[in-house]
Amino acid sequence: MDLEILTARAQEWLAQLWVWLQNPNFLAQLAAIAAAIVLAPILARILRKQVPVLRSAPAEDASLLKVRQIIFRSGQFLRAVVLVALLALAATALRGMSPFGEDWLVKIAQSLATVFVVYRAIKVFLDDPLYRKIATFTLVPLALIFVLGYWENFTGFLGNTTLIPMGSNPITVLTIAKLAVFGTLFFWLGSLGNKRGQTAIRAQKSLDIGVREILAKLFQIILFVVIAFLVINTAGIPTSGLVVVFSALSLGIGLGLQPIAANFVSGLIILLDRSVKVGDFVMLEGGVFGRIKSINMRSTTVSTADGKDIIVPNTDFTENSYENWTHDSPLQRYEVDFGVSYDTDLDALVPLIRDAVLAHEDVLDEPDLPSVEFRSFGDSSINMCVEFWCEGVDDGPNKFSSDVGFIIWRTLKANNIEIPFPQRVVHEAPKVRVAEAPKVKRKTVKS
Known part of the structure; x- marks a missing residue:
């Protein structure tokens, strides 16, 4: 591309810009965008002062602590959120005003502001650098595609890219993408629900501690099995696909996942036969001793007296011998x-x-x-x-x-009772006199 072509393109752009600057609709949109940029920090500052949850961090004992913490941390990009809201109102107002009726420029500004909100949310809520990079390079481009109006074309392309042909319901790139997105979301929500549910079960003091642990683990298993089926159904994987997945899973267990499966089953055995319970003091082979802190799906945590947590595979409690000092009686x-x-x-x-x-x-x-x-x-x-x-x-x-x-x-x-210390009697051997050799007189010979 030579200089003449670049000059011609620049002249065309300048001519188009001049036409826009003479258009009242374009000038009205520019004014609306400028007004939104000026008003956004002012309104964000007012909201922080008026809304207590945005003004200061919630106390540790506050109700709905997680929700309050999310709202408080959202205040770090409140200005961008207010800007998106103001641009949306400006677009609606311009469409309703008969002298103008155009909002395409405001829509572009609103789309870019929305992408910036997504970017700021990633920076605020994801502390891990790896997760932050993954989210930045995936969610930000997806948000940009969505706001620019190419979402349907993008999803259509992914849906037409077949990975595994399975009759009328093949597994496509879109299926894998849904599986990753909904799997991450549902399992994250499931982990939160699992913590709350197990805490509630363990708080039932009317139940024996062993029964509470069994119920807590059964709750965990059932919850994640249900979540797995929800993820599969949401991703659109057919039932025939489940057969393939379970076949591959069985093959994986047979080849390389036997220790994991063995520890999983051993954990269930420990909970059911109650040979070891949370709170028991155990001594394992190798001199490891401490109290059972938790019994998980793969391992058991033993807490020592010096504050260390030792992770012990569950198979150590089903295959090896150990001492349980508090099994039947304390x-x-x-x-x-x-x-x-x-x-x-x-x-x-x-x-x-x-x-x-x-x-x-x-x-x-x-x-x-x-x-x-x-x-x-x-x-x-x-x-x-x-x-x-x-x-x-x-x-x-x-x-x-x-x-x-x-x-x-x-x-x-x-009581003046002596605590003796080790004593040794040392006998000295008698001294033996050694006869001295007679002195030899030396004669001095003068020369």
Whole structure:
């Protein structure tokens, strides 16, 4: 394209612009757009001052907290929303005024403002950089296609592009697009409903904790199965397509998803036979121990006393051995070792230590009283042990063994009972005198 052609095109555009500038309809639309741009920030500022939910962030205990948070965060692009509304009103007003009757320029401005609203909403509501990029490169072009009036042509093209021919209802690019969009939307709503539903079920204190967990998991399974069927029906996938999907899924489970399926089934077994419940204190192979925090579809979370969460596959509870300290009863027996000197009156020591330990508020007198037992004759002391019962696990907030150790130490000190320390007797070998060699006199020879 040479310079003459570019000059001719520019002259045509300038001539068309001059015609528009002489047209009252065009000037009226320009004035409407300028007025909307000027009024939008003013009205947005007034709305922020007048509407409390836009003025300040909602409190954590406010009703409808999620809705309030969404409305408050929407205030960050309130100006763009007001601009779209003003342009829509301007287009309606221009169409109704007989001297003008045209609104094409206002419509273009409104479309661009709408796309900008979508862009700002993505920036505000999506914090993850990856999701933000995906949404920006998909939703913004789709919004632009929609506002420019090419949506039907676009969807028609996608609907005519067949991926899997299946008789009268083939799977097209549009089907996959619907599956992705509605799947994301429905499963997001399902995750919110799942959290609310499980919270409500677990809040039923009249039910046993195991029953609550079973009902919560059944609710989760049924909810997501229903959502999956809704997504498939909304996307327009025929029933014959479901056979193909389930066949592929079965093949995938047979080839590579066996561990996932095994953990899923193991989770159901754990919930149904109630061998492990939320709140139980378990010790697994390898020294992992802690309380069961949650039982999920694939794994179980064990919370340790030092604040760490250990994710354990559900198959570890169905295929391996483990200790459940609180399976049937929260009562546990503990012991604390100590030593006394050989001069101690053991007959008087036993009731002394037993009564002192029993005075602790967490030490129980059932199923057995604290028992002071003789263990062995040590090198430096008589090794003793006190056994006692408590309700709970000696970990985290409970320090039964530590408390009893302090009680024993104070009791022995108060009664002048010696706590011996290791002693060793060292015998020194007698010194052996070594005869000194006779001194040799040296003669000095003068030369």
